[in-house]
Amino acid sequence: MRIELVKRPQHSALFSAVSPFIALGLTVIAGAIMFSLLGKNPVDALYYYFIDPLRETWSLHELAVKAAPLILIGVGLSVCYLSNNWNIGAEGQFIIGAVAGSILPIVFPDFQFWFVLPLMLVMGIAGGAAYGAIPALLKVRFNTNEILSSLMLVYVAQLFLDWLVRGPWRNPEGYNFPETRNFHDYAVLPEIWSASGRAHWGFVFALVVAVAVWFVMARTLKGFEVKVIGQSPRAGRFAGFSHGRMVFFAFMLAGGLAGLAGISEVSGAIGQLRPSISPGYGFTAIIVAFLGRLNPLGIVAAGLVLALSYLGGEAAQISIGVSDKVARAFQGMLLFFVLASDTLIHYRIRITSGRARAAGGRAQAAPAGEVPHGHA
Numbered sequence: 001m002r003i004e005l006v007k008r009p010q011h012s013a014l015f016s017a018v019s020p021f022i023a024l025g026l027t028v029i030a031g032a033i034m035f036s037l038l039g040k041n042p043v044d045a046l047y048y049y050f051i052d053p054l055r056e057t058w059s060l061h062e063l064a065v066k067a068a069p070l071i072l073i074g075v076g077l078s079v080c081y082l083s084n085n086w087n088i089g090a091e092g093q094f095i096i097g098a099v100a101g102s103i104l105p106i107v108f109p110d111f112q113f114w115f116v117l118p119l120m121l122v123m124g125i126a127g128g129a130a131y132g133a134i135p136a137l138l139k140v141r142f143n144t145n146e147i148l149s150s151l152m153l154v155y156v157a158q159l160f161l162d163w164l165v166r167g168p169w170r171n172p173e174g175y176n177f178p179e180t181r182n183f184h185d186y187a188v189l190p191e192i193w194s195a196s197g198r199a200h201w202g203f204v205f206a207l208v209v210a211v212a213v214w215f216v217m218a219r220t221l222k223g224f225e226v227k228v229i230g231q232s233p234r235a236g237r238f239a240g241f242s243h244g245r246m247v248f249f250a251f252m253l254a255g256g257l258a259g260l261a262g263i264s265e266v267s268g269a270i271g272q273l274r275p276s277i278s279p280g281y282g283f284t285a286i287i288v289a290f291l292g293r294l295n296p297l298g299i300v301a302a303g304l305v306l307a308l309s310y311l312g313g314e315a316a317q318i319s320i321g322v323s324d325k326v327a328r329a330f331q332g333m334l335l336f337f338v339l340a341s342d343t344l345i346h347y348r349i350r351i352t353s354g355r356a357r358a359a360g361g362r363a364q365a366a367p368a369g370e371v372p373h374g375h376a
Helices: 013-037 042-050 057-082 090-101 101-106 116-142 146-166 200-218 221-231 234-237 242-268 281-291 294-319 324-346 354-365
Strands: 002-008 349-350
Touching: 013 042, 013 294, 013 324, 042 234, 042 294, 057 221, 057 234, 057 242, 057 281, 090 101, 090 116, 090 242, 101 116, 101 354, 116 146, 116 242, 146 242, 146 294, 200 221, 200 294, 221 234, 221 242, 221 349, 234 242, 234 324, 242 281, 281 294, 281 324, 294 324, 324 349
Parallel strands: none
Antiparallel strands: 002 349
16 A cells, blocks of 8 residues: 555645645644643643743743744745755854854954944854855755755854854853853944844844845746746756856855845844854744745734744743653644645645556556456
């Protein structure tokens, strides 16, 4: 017996539109079952996940802080995936962007001028883009699988950051803790509303980037090129589009936005480099991209939902005593149901037996005009 996916000749536009909501509903149901199996009250757990983090103003600021990197990275990944380039290494590009952008306040702490922060942002974008160009080069030049190369580069970036903060960039006045010196005032990304919370301008960057990329994808030739090459590389070649240039464009755009997210995070929310500067934003942004249907405006909403899951996971750890792994499992279930819902909307499941496959194979092998044995 064999289970096959058969493409539907037509799929429901209604179900395509509501698919993310179906996936979210199924995740809530599966999450309730998971909490029950863990011996926790599912109603209390879901309340702490989705309601409690929205009750106070400071929580809304924390929501914006956590949503900003998810939106920035998710928007870049959407361009990669639409062009059929599978970038799984945004976490590494996030880290390298943070490292590159932090050179000025760490290596040159006395260099304090108003233009330091803009330079840091540009250096962060350049660092992430350069790191994203590595798997692009390997794919174009050596036909290397970009999934593996981009993913392995994440661990290189993590170990490189760990070496920096424990070695040459360690704060000489930090009592031997593995962290860099604190950023000076000219290197700190300002808060949007300094009197009411710590949401910084990284969230504004995320919204502006989402609108800009949506416009490019929906209204420009470059967006058309991305979609054509992603859906049919052969048609793209006939149209005169370069597949190699598209690989570099997609990876460097995604890497640059991940780098912007990285330097915004360390200069806005953290204020220094540490061995760990991300709770997994680069991987969670993959869920954000697909939950937003690879649409930059949908990714804004999806980023807020996943940011809420981070805050809710922290609240659940404190209030009902679950581990941080439960929050990761919750996010994983969301990605599973998003992909499963989209798959079942576009494909139907067909179960075939080995005998039927063998008969079908004999029928195809029979010469024209003859009837296969047993089918007279």
